[in-house]
Amino acid sequence: MKLPTREQAGILIVSVSGRIDHNASEEFTKALDPLLDRCTQGASPLLLDFSGVDYISSAGLRVLMMASRRAKGQMGIFAITALQPMVQEVFAISRFNLIVPCYASIESACKALGS
Template identity: 40%
Template sequence: MQIETATHGDLLEVTPKGRLDSNSAPALEKVLLERIDAGQSKLTIDFGSVDYISSAGLRVLLMAAKRTGAAKGRFSMHSLSPEIREVFEISGFLTILKVYPDLNAALAAQ
């Protein structure tokens, strides 16, 4: 899995690419925790290039959302494919995490 980051004002966009599973989730967790611990409290995850997510990936997202919330920040996701969106629906994550159709919508919500 590749992980790219981009800054849009005070919002950090993290773009994982590939499968987000038990093998790759620790790498995403490391990137997110390093940024959150460094004071980055507004994050959005671009799921446009993620083709699979497991429970390990969901756990990382939930942990990052809790940490940013504790820091009075914001955590969101955008550009979910129909397959990834279905996983979030089934797991109940769509009711607890902010999801936007694209980056522009995530930026507008800041």
């Protein structure tokens, strides 16, 4: 799984796309690892752009939960933005949006995380 990155307003933005299900969860974990290594206190916040994610399963949520815990343990900032309606519904039902900060758009996330 390739996770293209770019920097905007001092924030590392990672574009995630496709389905994050049981089959993709291990590959997603491996792709996130080097990015999470950089998600430490004083480093750029790590923002996952989910505008291209059309499905996430409980296995995908687990990957995100572990990533969030790791970032918090390293005193880094980790967030998600631009959830598609179906993915947003999964986050709301599972109350996952209370575990990881979620923003409606990249612009709103950059504004909140950049301050």
